[in-house]
Amino acid sequence: MIFSLFLSFFIVIIAITYLDWKLWGTIYTPVVVLSWPFLILLIIDFFYIETNYKNFKLNELVIPIWAIGILFFWFGGLLVKLIFKNIKVNRIRLQRFGQVIIISKTNLFRLILLSYPLIILVVFKVYFLLSKYYFNLADEDFQKNLGSGFIAHSILLLTIISIFLIIFFNKKHYKILQILIVVITLILSILYGVKSWIIIPIISAFFGRLLLQKTKFGYKHILVVVFPFLMFWLIYQISLGMNVANNDFIFRHMVNYLLAGPIGFSEHLNQLYPIGSNPQYAFSPLINIFRFIIGETSQDVISSYFVNIPTGFDSNVKTFFGSLYVYGGYTYLLASFLFGLIFYSYLVIFCYSLKKYNTPIITTLYAFMLGLLFMGWFDCYTVLLSFYEAPFLVFFLHFLF
Numbered sequence: 001m002i003f004s005l006f007l008s009f010f011i012v013i014i015a016i017t018y019l020d021w022k023l024w025g026t027i028y029t030p031v032v033v034l035s036w037p038f039l040i041l042l043i044i045d046f047f048y049i050e051t052n053y054k055n056f057k058l059n060e061l062v063i064p065i066w067a068i069g070i071l072f073f074w075f076g077g078l079l080v081k082l083i084f085k086n087i088k089v090n091r092i093r094l095q096r097f098g099q100v101i102i103i104s105k106t107n108l109f110r111l112i113l114l115s116y117p118l119i120i121l122v123v124f125k126v127y128f129l130l131s132k133y134y135f136n137l138a139d140e141d142f143q144k145n146l147g148s149g150f151i152a153h154s155i156l157l158l159t160i161i162s163i164f165l166i167i168f169f170n171k172k173h174y175k176i177l178q179i180l181i182v183v184i185t186l187i188l189s190i191l192y193g194v195k196s197w198i199i200i201p202i203i204s205a206f207f208g209r210l211l212l213q214k215t216k217f218g219y220k221h222i223l224v225v226v227f228p229f230l231m232f233w234l235i236y237q238i239s240l241g242m243n244v245a246n247n248d249f250i251f252r253h254m255v256n257y258l259l260a261g262p263i264g265f266s267e268h269l270n271q272l273y274p275i276g277s278n279p280q281y282a283f284s285p286l287i288n289i290f291r292f293i294i295g296e297t298s299q300d301v302i303s304s305y306f307v308n309i310p311t312g313f314d315s316n317v318k319t320f321f322g323s324l325y326v327y328g329g330y331t332y333l334l335a336s337f338l339f340g341l342i343f344y345s346y347l348v349i350f351c352y353s354l355k356k357y358n359t360p361i362i363t364t365l366y367a368f369m370l371g372l373l374f375m376g377w378f379d380c381y382t383v384l385l386s387f388y389e390a391p392f393l394v395f396f397l398h399f400l401f
Contacts, residue, residue, distance in 0.1 A: 001060060002046075002058060002060060005060060005063040005064070006043065006046075006063065008063075008067070009039065009063045009066070009067050010039065012067050012070065012071070013035045013036065013039055013070070016031055016032075016035070016070065016071075016074050017031075017032050017035075017036075020032055020074075020077075023078075023081050023088065024081070024088050024089055024347065024351075025088040025089035025090065025091065026088075026089040026094075026211070028207060028210065028211045028370065029077070029344075029347060030073070030077060030340070030343035030344055030346075030347065030369070030370070030373055031070060031073055031074045031077060031340070033207070033370045033373045033374050034070070034073070034320060034373040034374070034376045035066075035070050037374055037376070037377045038066065038262070038319060038320070038376055038377040041258065041261075041262060041377045042062075042063075042262045042377075044258075045258065045259050045262045045263055046058055046262075048255075048259070049259070049263060049310055049311075052310075053310040053311070055310070056310045057270065058263075058266050059265075059266040059267075059269040059270050061269050062262065062265055062266050062269065062322070065321055065322070065325050065332075066319070066321050066322075068333065069320075069321030069324065069325070069332060069333070069336045070321070070336075072333045072334075072336040072337045072340065073336045073337065073339060073340035073343075074340060075337055075340060076336070076337045076338060076339065076340020076341040076342075076343075076344060077340045077341070077343070077344035077347075079340075079341060080340075080341060080344040080345055080347075080348060081344070084348050084351075087348055087351045087352070088351060089350075089351055089354070090351075090354060093354045093355065094211075094212065094213065094354060095213055101168060101360050102168070102170065103168050103170050103360070105170075105172075105173045105174075107401045108170055108173055108174055108178075109173075109174070110400070110401060111161065111164075111165075111397075111401065112174060112177050112178075112181070114161075114400075115158065115161055115181050116177075116181075118154050118157065118158060119158065119181070119184055121150075121154065122150075122151055122154045122155065122158070122188060123184075123188075125150065125151050126151065126188065126191065129151075153389070155185065155188050155189065156386050156389060156390065156393065157393050158181065158184075158185040158188070159185055159189070159197075159200075159201045159368075160364060160365075160368060160390060160393055160394060160397070161181060161185075161397070162181060162182040162185040162186070162201050162205070163201050163204045163205045163208065163364050163367055163368055163371075164360070164361060164364040164397075165178045165181060165182055166182060166201075166205035166208070166209070167205055167208035167209055167212065167214070167360070167363060167364060167367065168360050185201065186198060186201065186202075189201070190234075195257060196375050196378060196379075196381070199371075199374075199375065200368075200371040200372065200374075200375060200381075201371065203370075203371045203374050203375075204364075204367045204368045204370060204371030204374075205367065207367050207370045207371065207374070208363055208364065208366075208367030211363070211366075211367065212363065233250055233254075252311070255311070256309070256311055256313035256315075257378075259309055259311060259313070259315075260309070260313065260315040260317050260378065261315075261317050261318065261319040261322070261377050261378040261379060262319055262322075262377065263309045263310070263315070264307055264309060264315030264316070264317055264318055264319075264322075265318040265319050265322030265326070267307040267308070267309050267310075267315070268305060268307050268318055268322070268326055271307055273305050273307065273326070274305070274326075275325065275326060275329050276327070276328060276329025276330070276331070277326075277327060278299075278327045278328070279327070279328045279329065279331040280299075281301070281323075281324075281327035281328060281383060282324055282327070282328055282331075282332070282335035282338075282339075282380075282382070282383065283335075283383075284299055284301045284383045285301075285383065285384065285385045285387065285388050286388070287299065288301075288385070301383045301384060302316070303316040303317065303318065303323065303326075303327075304316070305318075305326065317378055317379040318379065318380075319376060319377060319378065319379065319380070320373070320376030320377075320379070320380045320381075320382075321336065321376075321380075322380075323379055323380040323383070324336060324380055339382055343369055343373065346365060346366050346369050347366065349362055349365070349366070350362055350363060350365075350366040359398065361394055361397050361398045361401070362394070362398065364394060365390065365391060365394040368390055368394075369390075372387060
């Protein structure tokens with residue numbers, strides 16, 4: 001039964017990938033970037049757990065819930081396509097866009113003038129926070145403070161700038177200054193302690209370069225995924241005292257990270273945890289903004305449903321459609337459709353930007369959104385404020401330069 005579900009799911013994803021390629025002229029569409037990483041990781045996770053834990057049973061609802069969610073997400077994109085029938089990625093324009101767009105020395109200098117004062121302010125605030133928590137990088141209160149307020153908004157802006165700089169790296173001017181912005185931003189993300197925010201900027205920039213054909217995919221690019229884990233290994237080693245004995249703990253933690261989403265969702269269903277407890281969860285940032293305006297306490301978007309997976313690890317993430325289903329029940333279908341509308345609208349905006357040859361920052365926005373979707377195998381990042389904040393930051397940069 002489980003293998004027939006996997007086969008059916010594989011066929012659905014293959015069909016949608018082919019249709020999107022025909023409709024949009026590219027394979028780098030929202031549904032493709034969302035579905036393939038989940039399918040690949042689910043297969044790996046399934047065989048790993050099946051091989052090492054005999055009592056494990058993948059809940060058979062995981063695949064249908066994802067398959068139906070993908071279809072509704074794609075239907076949202078199909079509606080966008082019906083509205084903008086003639087819009088698609090023009091390969092000739094795409095190739096020319098990637099070749100002719102070079103950030104001028106003046107605009108690059110302006111971007112540097114914006115970035116470095118911001119970096120200095122953030123570093124100063126981070127240092128102050130670290131001193132408050134006795135320079136303990138693993139302190140939960142330190143990481144919580146790092147992920148909110150001025151620091152969090154600044155790091156998001158620096159993340160977008162870093163993605164932009166990697167995609168449109170200017171080899172002639174200010175090379176070291178560009179590289180330093182990217183490196184410092186990644187270090188700040190590492191300090192936050194959430195692996196996803198190390199992976200997202202790197203994978204977003206990678207998608208941006210693939211999309212513009214600035215980079216051709218090869219086996220060496222597996223390092224794009226491996227690199228964030230190496231960086232996180234380093235920060236774990238530093239926080240644990242740089243000892244070879246820590247490697248076993250770090251390796252197990254990394255394995256649990258890869259299992260947390262798909263297997264965490266499966267175990268939520270297996271252990272009969274609540275379903276549909278908060279249908280508003282999908283749009284928590286919008287609700288929290290309204291609550292802030294009227295002076296009410298915001299609702300927490302971090303899941304309180306911790307389940308124990310077979311490795312003994314406690315997980316509270318449920319993948320993209322898993323989180324929408326866990327909190328929304330069958331309303332996750334509506335949320336999936338609406339998110340499909342939103343993400344494919346960014347694809348339309350990107351397609352229009354190709355006609356202008358002068359809006360590279362819009363490419364960064366689309367690449368960032370693809371990065372959020374790529375992490376759908378882990379959790380749903382549309383419930384974070386950054387999903388709504390990023391477009392405003394991008395358009396601010398667009399009009400500024």
